[in-house]
Amino acid sequence: MTPVLSFSEVAITTNVRRLHEVAVQSEHRWAAVLSRLVPIRLLRDLILPITKTASCSKVYDAEHLADAGFETVIFTGRVVDLKSLGRLKCVAQRTQMVVVIDHFRHAELLSQCVGQSGLKIQVLIEVDLGAQATGVRPGPDASLLATATALLPGLSLIGVFASAVDCGVERAGGETHEAMASIVTIAEHALRSIRDVSPECNEMIVAVSSARWLSKLDARIKCLAVSPFLNFNNEKYDAHQQHCVYLNATVISRPTLETCVIDAGRNALDAESDTCVYEPPGASIQHSTFETSTLLISGEAADLRIGDLVRLAVRNPERLLHQVRLS
Incomplete structure (x- = not known):
């Protein structure tokens, strides 16, 4: 899950x-x-x-x-x-x-x-x-x-x-x-x-x-x-940077050719966590509800299907690790 x-x-x-x-x-x-x-x-x-x-x-x-x-x-x-x-x-x-x-x-x-x-x-x-x-x-x-x-x-x-x-x-x-x-x-x-x-x-x-x-x-x-999971890179997101913590989510819907929906929302993601899509390239978070997030997709990410995994990089994982219950 x-x-x-x-x-x-x-x-x-x-x-x-x-x-x-x-x-x-x-x-x-x-x-x-x-x-x-x-x-x-x-x-x-x-x-x-x-x-x-x-x-x-x-x-x-x-x-x-x-x-x-x-x-x-x-x-x-x-x-x-x-x-x-x-x-x-x-x-x-x-x-x-x-x-x-x-x-x-x-x-x-x-x-x-x-x-x-x-x-x-x-x-x-x-x-x-x-x-x-x-x-x-x-x-x-x-x-x-x-x-x-x-x-x-x-x-x-x-x-x-x-x-x-x-x-x-x-x-x-x-x-x-x-x-x-x-x-x-x-x-x-x-x-x-x-x-x-x-x-x-x-x-x-x-x-x-x-x-x-x-x-x-x-x-x-x-x-x-x-925490040993500190983000030592004070710059904004670097696509080539290795992160300590990732969040794996599943595509649960493809409402349009340009978007997909994953099963991670504000219950797992927030502004303090500074989370972004790591894999596949070409996807970005458009907006989130409490339980889901809608991604804008292009390039390689345009091939995402329902059931595929999306890997999110968590630059500041402290809230995620200490407050949010995940399956």
Whole structure:
């Protein structure tokens, strides 16, 4: 059934090597942002030989990464229901869980979940960078949360987490040295305010989703959470470029000689994904409904028949990998 994802091992290997080089040169650790849609074989063959640390935001992703064999999983989501907390505890029995929180209730639920099991879940406090979406304000608010969290059994407070993805800087195209310095300075302020609470509290983990940040990293960052599927080519679509992620769709209708309809719509494609037809040449997306897209076709693509496959290149696959359920 389609739509279904496919992956280019050549492109992923190239990206992983580049990210490893960046990590070595800047003396950062790299946490690979991943999801359950990435096959375990690819995780074990291409990602794990380079980094043993992964990051995700969904419980089923954490389970998948533990199955693959990652030694540490940084969990950036918020889990507040008992069933999901129980599943997270099972993951923590197989790998070191580092869980991001921004409220005492998150810490309290985690501690209750661990109970008397003897498990120790590491905790990061997320810092609000100004978007007022997630994160606690640096200063007294962060210090109070850290103090209360450190008193709970089963938890170990190790540092702070900051997301450039959620603060609006990337959407505005503002990946500058000044912006990175500002993000890190805010995170460092929060880290200083909570460092007295726990002697282990020295981690600063920053999440980014744009390759433009990689030339603007700050030495104060200890670990960088970034996807191995980044688009390193900042130019618009290049027909000869190898992409990490593709979406295979099926032609389900040929309403005219100049158009065809495929079974991938806005449920799988959106502006953030920056998706275009890769194969066959001569096809382009005209418009999309929620479930289908109409393609303009010419040249080689004019021979498309109902039932044929169309391969779409996904330049920015993060939303696709982490939010959309595909067959």
